[in-house]
Amino acid sequence: MISSMFSYLTRLKTRVRFLQKRQVSVAALLKVVVIFLVLTLFMQKSIKPQPKGVTSSWSNNAIKKALYQGEVTEAPVRPCEDEGRNVVLLVMVNSECTNFRHRAAIRESWGSVSSKDKSVRLIFVLGQSQDLNVMESIKLENAVYNDVLLTNVTEAYDKLTYKSIAILEWAHKHCSKVKYLIKVDDDIFFNIPRLVSELEKSNPKNSIIGCEESKNAPVRFFLFKWHVTREQYAADTYPVYITGPAYLITGDIISKLYKATFDVPYFFVEDIFITGLSREKIGAREVAHKEFSCSKRDRGPCGLNFHDFIVGHHYYPEEMVRMWSELNDPDSQCRFVDYYWIATISDFLQGLLPF
Numbered sequence: 001m002i003s004s005m006f007s008y009l010t011r012l013k014t015r016v017r018f019l020q021k022r023q024v025s026v027a028a029l030l031k032v033v034v035i036f037l038v039l040t041l042f043m044q045k046s047i048k049p050q051p052k053g054v055t056s057s058w059s060n061n062a063i064k065k066a067l068y069q070g071e072v073t074e075a076p077v078r079p080c081e082d083e084g085r086n087v088v089l090l091v092m093v094n095s096e097c098t099n100f101r102h103r104a105a106i107r108e109s110w111g112s113v114s115s116k117d118k119s120v121r122l123i124f125v126l127g128q129s130q131d132l133n134v135m136e137s138i139k140l141e142n143a144v145y146n147d148v149l150l151t152n153v154t155e156a157y158d159k160l161t162y163k164s165i166a167i168l169e170w171a172h173k174h175c176s177k178v179k180y181l182i183k184v185d186d187d188i189f190f191n192i193p194r195l196v197s198e199l200e201k202s203n204p205k206n207s208i209i210g211c212e213e214s215k216n217a218p219v220r221f222f223l224f225k226w227h228v229t230r231e232q233y234a235a236d237t238y239p240v241y242i243t244g245p246a247y248l249i250t251g252d253i254i255s256k257l258y259k260a261t262f263d264v265p266y267f268f269v270e271d272i273f274i275t276g277l278s279r280e281k282i283g284a285r286e287v288a289h290k291e292f293s294c295s296k297r298d299r300g301p302c303g304l305n306f307h308d309f310i311v312g313h314h315y316y317p318e319e320m321v322r323m324w325s326e327l328n329d330p331d332s333q334c335r336f337v338d339y340y341w342i343a344t345i346s347d348f349l350q351g352l353l354p355f
Contacts, residue, residue, distance in 0.1 A: 076149075077142070077147060077148060079173075079174035079175065080121060080177075080178060083176050083177040084174075084175035084176060085177040086119060087120070087121050087177075087178045088119040088120065088179045088196060089119065089120045089179070089180050089182060089192065089195070089196055090123070090171060090178045090181045091120065091122045091123070091182055091192070092123050092125055092149075092167045092170075092182070092184070093106065093111075093122070093123065093184055093186050094125050094160070094167075094183065094186065095124045095125065095126055095185075095186040096186070097127060097128070097129040097131075097135075097138060098134055099186050100137065100141065103124050103141070103186060104317065105317035105321050106122075106124075106186065106320065107122075107147075108320075109320045109321045109323070109324030110189065110191070110192055110324055113192045119196075120192060122147055123147055124147055124148050124186070125163055125166065125167055126138060126148055126151065126155075127154055127155035127156075127163060128150075128151070129155060149166070149167075149170055153166060157226070158226075160268075161266065161268055163270075164270050164273075164274050165258070165261050165274075167181075167183055168254060168257055168258035168274075171254050171258070172258040172259075176254065176255055177251065178251045179199075179250075180199060180248055180250060181249045181251065182195075182246065182247070183249070184245065184246045185244070185245045185313070187313065187314050187315060187316075188245055188293075188311055188312060188313050188314075189303075189311070189312045189319075189324075190246070190311050191306045191307075191309065191310050191327065194291075194306075194309075204250050205250050205252055206250060206252060206283075206284050206285055207249075207250050207253075207284060207285045207287045208242050208247055208248065208250075208253075208275045208279050208285070208286055208287070209247065209248040209287040209289050209292070210242035210243060210247035210248060210275075210288075210289055210311075211242060211247075211292045212240060212241075212286055212288035213238075213240070213242075213294075215237060216237065217238065218236075226269075228269075232267065233267055239277060239279075239280050241275045241286065242271065242275040242276075242286055243271050243275075243294065244270050244271035245293065245311070245313040246292055246293070246311040246313070247292075248289075253284050256282045257279065257284070260278040260279075263281060264278050289310070291311070292310060292311045293309075293313040295313070296313050296314035297312070297314050297315070297343070297347065298312070299312050299340065300334065300339050300340040300343045301315055301319045301338050301343055302334035302338040302339075303322070303323035303327030303328070303329075303332065304332065304333070304334050306323070306327055307327065
């Protein structure tokens with residue numbers, strides 16, 4: 001009996017020691033987590049996205065300089081010279097009217113390639129706003145940069161198809177001999193030199209290239225904001241398509257694709273209409289590319305992550321500028337907060353908090 005009691009007390013003592021050690025470990029872990037959260041929230045305040053509807057002083061200095069030098073002249077975006085025969089890549093950026101900072105960041109970062117390399121052309125495609133102040137600011141913006149294509153489409157998610165048709169129409173009429181056209185959103189990060197280098201090697205034809213989606217089905221549930229009725233789309237599955245944040249169209253099919261948009265029943269989901277239904281109509285190929293992002297921020301917001309990648313989706317203006325500098329600086333290093341998992345946790349926390 002005594003030996004049994006002694007054995008029990010020994011086991012109990014061992015468990016107490018284990019629990020004491022475990023408590024210390026848990027306490028230490030909690031301290032680390034709290035410190036991490038505080039640091040994360042502090043650092044994330046500086047990269048919050050621009051609130052919608054805010055017309056910031058996105059390029060006041062550029063406008064003042066242009067006015068002083070007498071360079072401001074209101075004119076539509078200029079057509080490609082010689083129908084675009086000397087343009088390798090036409091970059092058409094779908095941008096919401098109020099996203100002045102996004103456009104400024106693109107011009108300062110990856111879009112700056114177009115100012116140095118005349119074989120790359122950059123154009124921002126905008127719709128119409130009900131805010132007259134916004135429209136006046138856009139006129140000034142285009143007067144300075146002459147890179148804004150202002151369409152007659154009202155800015156709205158369910159009107160994006162019309163904006164993409166306008167992109168094809170402009171390219172068909174004013175840049176029909178361009179080698180490649182890429183349509184992108186204004187929150188992407190884009191390694192243009194890498195794409196151009198790859199295209200020179202592969203020389204694709206009759207294709208739309210990007211992140212491929214297949215076997216997707218329409219959402220019929222009526223409470224879903226963008227549900228699809230049978231009247232809008234009758235089939236049970238969508239055709240294979242290339243997702244909307246970024247897709248490349250080879251120049252040989254631009255005009256055919258534009259004309260096909262008149263023959264295919266209209267559908268408000270832009271990428272399915274253009275890269276799925278209209279592409280099928282003309283018999284063009286869909287080509288999956290592993291260096292086109294298929295989801296938001298699937299690489300941390302550091303430029304070094306794009307040495308071997310072409311397009312990433314959902315980056316903020318301030319990040320784009322920094323990332324472009326990092327990508328082109330051989331001595332740069334990624335910040336700790338920009339590693340993928342750290343940035344992912346930071347994004348999650350930022351979405352939960354009101355500030």
